[in-house]
Amino acid sequence: MYKHILVATDGSKLSQKAIKAALELASTVGARLTGVYVMPEYMPPMYGEASLYVTQFNPREFKQVMEKEASAALGFVAKQAGAGGVPFSGLKLTDPQPWSAIIRAARSKKCDLIVMASHGRSGLSGVLLGSETTKVLTHSKIPVLVCR
Numbered sequence: 001m002y003k004h005i006l007v008a009t010d011g012s013k014l015s016q017k018a019i020k021a022a023l024e025l026a027s028t029v030g031a032r033l034t035g036v037y038v039m040p041e042y043m044p045p046m047y048g049e050a051s052l053y054v055t056q057f058n059p060r061e062f063k064q065v066m067e068k069e070a071s072a073a074l075g076f077v078a079k080q081a082g083a084g085g086v087p088f089s090g091l092k093l094t095d096p097q098p099w100s101a102i103i104r105a106a107r108s109k110k111c112d113l114i115v116m117a118s119h120g121r122s123g124l125s126g127v128l129l130g131s132e133t134t135k136v137l138t139h140s141k142i143p144v145l146v147c148r
Helices: 013-029 059-084 098-108 123-129 132-139
Strands: 004-008 032-039 046-048 051-053 088-094 113-117 144-147
Touching (some): 004 013, 013 032, 013 113, 013 144, 032 059, 059 088, 088 098, 098 113, 098 132, 113 132, 132 144
Parallel strands (some): 004 113, 032 088, 113 144
């Protein structure tokens, strides 16, 4: 069945449900698990007519914070995988489009399933906020298991 499962995490409680499902499936079918955390790129302050974006971090501080968050999120998966006896490896990526990075990671690691959470947004909020899960579902040729 499945031999290598990729689970996407952002460190949220919702992604922990997807992690649990991925671990249970991996344990049941004897698959290994790769966790992926996609970090956003640094966005410098922007000033202009009718817009203002000011960040509280410089690029170095931003990278340190993102690395810390990624390590914590992947550390959680590693701990759960270790407790369940599931072989695990973690992957930190930086990309402005998380959905694209998730699909590329799954392809490059030769995963045969992607597991991820969905907030279940619909209607206008789904259109305005977008959904990384929807984008992965739309563009991936690898099967995707969505947990809610």
